[in-house]
Amino acid sequence: MDILWRILDPLAQTVTQKHLVCGSVKATGSDPHIGGVQFIQVRKAQMKKASVMKYGHIVQGDSWDNIISTMTLATIKFEMLSTAHRSLLTLDLTEDASVSTKGTKSGAFVMYNCARLATLFESYNKSVEQGLYPKFPVTEALNYSSLREEGEWLLLFNYIIPFPDVLGQLERSLRDASGIRLTANIEVVCKHLISLSMDFSSYYNRIHILGEPLPHLFSQMFARLQLMKAVRNVFHTALETLQIPPLNQI
Numbered sequence: 001m002d003i004l005w006r007i008l009d010p011l012a013q014t015v016t017q018k019h020l021v022c023g024s025v026k027a028t029g030s031d032p033h034i035g036g037v038q039f040i041q042v043r044k045a046q047m048k049k050a051s052v053m054k055y056g057h058i059v060q061g062d063s064w065d066n067i068i069s070t071m072t073l074a075t076i077k078f079e080m081l082s083t084a085h086r087s088l089l090t091l092d093l094t095e096d097a098s099v100s101t102k103g104t105k106s107g108a109f110v111m112y113n114c115a116r117l118a119t120l121f122e123s124y125n126k127s128v129e130q131g132l133y134p135k136f137p138v139t140e141a142l143n144y145s146s147l148r149e150e151g152e153w154l155l156l157f158n159y160i161i162p163f164p165d166v167l168g169q170l171e172r173s174l175r176d177a178s179g180i181r182l183t184a185n186i187e188v189v190c191k192h193l194i195s196l197s198m199d200f201s202s203y204y205n206r207i208h209i210l211g212e213p214l215p216h217l218f219s220q221m222f223a224r225l226q227l228m229k230a231v232r233n234v235f236h237t238a239l240e241t242l243q244i245p246p247l248n249q250i
Helices: 001-006 010-014 038-058 062-081 107-129 149-159 164-177 187-206 215-241
Strands: 025-028 089-092
Touching: 010 107, 038 062, 062 107, 062 187, 107 187, 107 215, 149 215, 164 187, 164 215, 187 215
Parallel strands: 025 089
Antiparallel strands: none
8 A cells, every 4th residue: 555655646755664575475384374462372372391201390370481482472573583584484284393402403502502502601600609609700810722623613703793693684674775675684693593502502512611720621611611702692682682581591
């Protein structure tokens, strides 16, 4: 209606409203014609089932309800926003559709790794309170030469340093739109987070960041913790861009 109005009324050309053109949505499964509310319910039920399979009987109560709701929100947003908005979006509604934290292309996987970072820093802070580790030194005192793992430099040069450019690409796509059609490259943020999650998970599974409480190991531990702070900042900032609250536990 707005586009038709602009065609017919010359005065309407002064209006600054933009139109975001979205591609078609295709659903596969036994009931491909379900509505939005039902779709959210399906994904939430799948997320709860996956959580019970992974964590068992502890998945109950308000805390887990909030976790599952946040994971469901992330799953749906990544499912829809990881594809360019002009392209066809296919939603898998089959019973075998997986939304587990092991699915490396899912929002749940991103949230799982974000929660792992929160757990890491919580463990460090508790160890400081117990007197096992010293307090975190000032940034100028850190020795980054102890970062010798390839995975550490991969996180720095592939994700931390380029991240402002990723946000800039999204901002430019919104700012530089000509005419009444708008392009929003939101998928670049999703893909950056998914790729970061895969490489962070690989690094985190191999490296013990919080080592034994021995003085000669503290220099490397603090350098790695500082790197993890930067990774956490990328997670939180990108999730905030997508209006997804980060998880502090899982």
